Amino acid sequence: MTYANPFPIPIANQLLHCRKSGFLISQKRQLLVAGRLLLQLLRVSEILGLDLLQFVSLTSTDPIASQFDYSFLTFLTGVSSSPAKKAKKRKAAMRKRCRGLILLIGLVSLFFAINWWMLYRLNHAGVGSKMKAFNKNSIASVILKEDLKKVVKLRKPQKTVYGRLLAMAAHALAEGQNKPEPKGLWEEPHDGAASWKPCADKRDWQHNEGNNGYIMVTANGGLNQQRVAVCNAVAVARLLNATLVVPKFMYSSVWKDASQFGDIYQEDHFINYMKPDIRIVKELPEELRSLDLEAIGSVITDEDIIKEAKPSFYRKYIIPLLLKNRIVHFVGFANRLAFDPIPFQVQRLRCRCNFHALQFVPKIQEVGALILQRMRQNSSHPGPLDHYLVGPYAEMNVKKKRRRAAKSSRYLALHLRFEIDMVAHSLCEFGGGEVERREMEAYREIHFPALTLLRKSKRLPSPEALREEGLCPLAPEEAVLMLAALGLNRKTHIFLAGAHIYGGRPRLASLSSLYPNLVTKEDLLSPSEIEPFQNFSSQLAALDFIGCTASTAFAMTDSGSQLSALVSAGRLQGASTGIHTVKSACVSPNRGSHTMMRLGCLPRQGQKGNFEIGFCFSLSLQLLNSIYLYH
Secondary structure, three states: OOOOOOOOHHHHHHHHHHHHHOOOOOHHHHHHHHHHHHHHHHHHHHHHOOOHHHHHHHHOOOHHHHHHHHHHHHHHHOOOOOHHHHHHHHHHHHHHHHHHHHHHHHHHHHHHHHHHHHHHHHHHHOOOHHHHHHHHHHHHHHHHHHHHHHHHHHOHHHHHHHHHHHHHHHHHHHHOOOOOOOOOOOOOOOHHHHHOOOOOOOOOOOOOOOOOOEEEEEEOOOHHHHHHHHHHHHHHHHHHOOEEEOOEEOOOOOOOOOOOHHHHEOHHHHHHHOOOOOOEEOOOOHHHHOOOHHHHOOEEEHHHOOOOOOHHHHHHHHHHHHHHHOEEEEEEOOOOOOOOOOOHHHHHHHHHHHHHHOOEOHHHHHHHHHHHHHHOOOOOOOOOOHHHHHOOHHHHHHHHOOOOOOOOOOOEEEEOOOEHHHHHHHOOOOOOHHHHHHHHHHHHHHHOHHHHHHHHHOOOOOHHHHHHOOOOOOOHHHHHHHHHHHOOOOOOOEEEEOOOEOOOHHHHHHHHHHOOOEEOHHHHOOHHHHHHHOOOHHHHHHHHHHHHHOOOEEEEOOOOHHHHHHHHHHHHHHHHOOOEOOOOOOEEEEOOEEEEEEEEEOOOOOOOEOOOEEEEHHHHHHHHHHHHHHO
C-alpha cells in the first residue's frame, strides 16, 4: 500500500539547508519552525489514520521522511549523530592547534635571531658604545680581581683587613673605568683666587746690619723640616738684628745623609738674595771659632725653646745671651717660631726665603727637569713653577720640544708618608701582628729613646684609640681606597714621592696594581741619572720636591712640613703667573684628629687655574677605623 507524501518538503529542505550551511538562527526562529513542523506532522498522521509513533516508524523507510527525520532530529538536538564527523572535527581542531603552536615557536625564534643579529652588527659597526663600555667594565673587573689575588697574597698578616679595602677600591675603579671623573675634580674651586697677588718679593724696610752678634743653626730632620728651620732662622736673625751664618744640617741616624746646605742649595744665591734683609756669612769670624759654645752657655736646643715661640720670647731670653757672648747656636730648631701672632713684614721675609732665596743646585735642577719632562710625557707645555724649581733647565726642555704640538698633561703627586720612622713614631699598628710590634719596639729604643721612656712611665693611648681619633698615617692600601673614593680614574698618572717605604716594594703592590700609571723617580730616571743621589736621602727628597711642586695636584697621607711648603709655593708662585691660584692647603686639627686634608694644586697654562681637592677624613677615617675594629 502506497501513500501520497503530503510532507511539507520546503520546510524540511529549509531546515536541512540551515544545518548544512552552518547558519545560526535565533532561538525564537527555531521555536517557530519547530512548532510549524509539529503541526504538519500531526495533520499528516491524522490523514493516514496513524498515531505519531507509527508515522515516525513508517517514515524511516521513506527517503523523504528519513531526510525530514534526520534533519528534524539533528535540528532539535543540535549535535550530529555521526561518530566519523566528530572524529573528523577533532582532528581538524588538533591540526589547527598544532599549526598555531608551530607558528608561535617560529615567531619567537625569529625574534631572538633578529635580536642577536642586531647586537652583533652594533658591536662590529662601532656604534654600540654602551655595549662596548659594558664589555670593558667586565674585562676591567676581571683584571682587577686577578691583580687583587696577587696583592693579597703578598702580605698574609693583612689579608683579611686589606683584602676588604682593596676589594672596595677595585670595585670603585672597575665601575668608573669609562665614566667621567667628578665635575670640578681638576679645577680651581675658589672664585676669589684670581684676586690673590704675590707679595713676598716686596721689601719696605731698611737693611739689617746684624750688629748684635752671630746666629748659628744646625737643623735636624728631613729636607722639608730643614727648610722650615732655615726660614725661621732668617726671621729670628732679623728680629734680633743679628748676622746669620749659613745653616748646617744635622746628621740623622734615620736619614743617614751627610749633605750640607751647599750640597742642596745655591749658597751664593741665598746670601745675595737675602742681603737687603739680613747679613749672611759663610763662616764665623776667626776670633769666635775657638770658643767652646757649650761651656759659655750659647748652645740652645729644642728643649730650651717652646714650640712655636713668639717673637717676644726671643727678645726677652735670647737677646741678652747674644749681647753677652756675641754668638748663639740653635741645635735642632724644629718649628721654634710661631706663625701667629707675628709681624707681617717678618712673615713675608720668611716666605721670601722659602720661595725665592732657596734655589736647588744645578745638578738637582737638571735631573728634576728630566722628571718633569717625562711625567708630562715629553710635553712642550711648561709649568708656571718650572723656572722657580729647575731654573734655566726649564727653558731647555721647551726648546727641545718646541716642534712638538703643545698638550696639557696633568698628573697627581702623592707623598706617601709611610717610612719606618713615621710608622714607629705614630705608635699605631698596621696589620703586621706580633712581628710588626716587636720590630717597631726595637726601632723606637734606638731612634726614639725618649718616646720609649714615655711609654714606660705614662699610659699612652692604645693603637686602637689613636686610629679612632684619626692620628695614624694612611697605609698604602688605605691610600688606594682614598684615591678611588675621590673619583680618580684608573688611568690617572701618579707621581709617588717618598723613600724607604715600610715593607719595601711589595707594600706598594696595591697602588701599582690598581693604578698602573703610578711611577717613582726611580722609574723615571735611568741608573746613571739617579746614581749621584743614591746615598743622599735629602737630595733624593729634593727631586721628589720638584716632582710634587710642579704637579697638577698634590696629596699626602699624613700631615707634615712638605704639605704646607708645597701648597704655599703653589699659591705664591702661581699668583705671579697671572693664573688663578689655589687657596693655602692645610690640615686642620680637631680634638687632635685630622678632619680635612686639602690636596694642593698648581696652575697650568691654558687652564682656568689650579684646583683643590678635599679629603673629608672625619668620614673616611671613620670608615677605615670601622673596618679595622670589625676585624
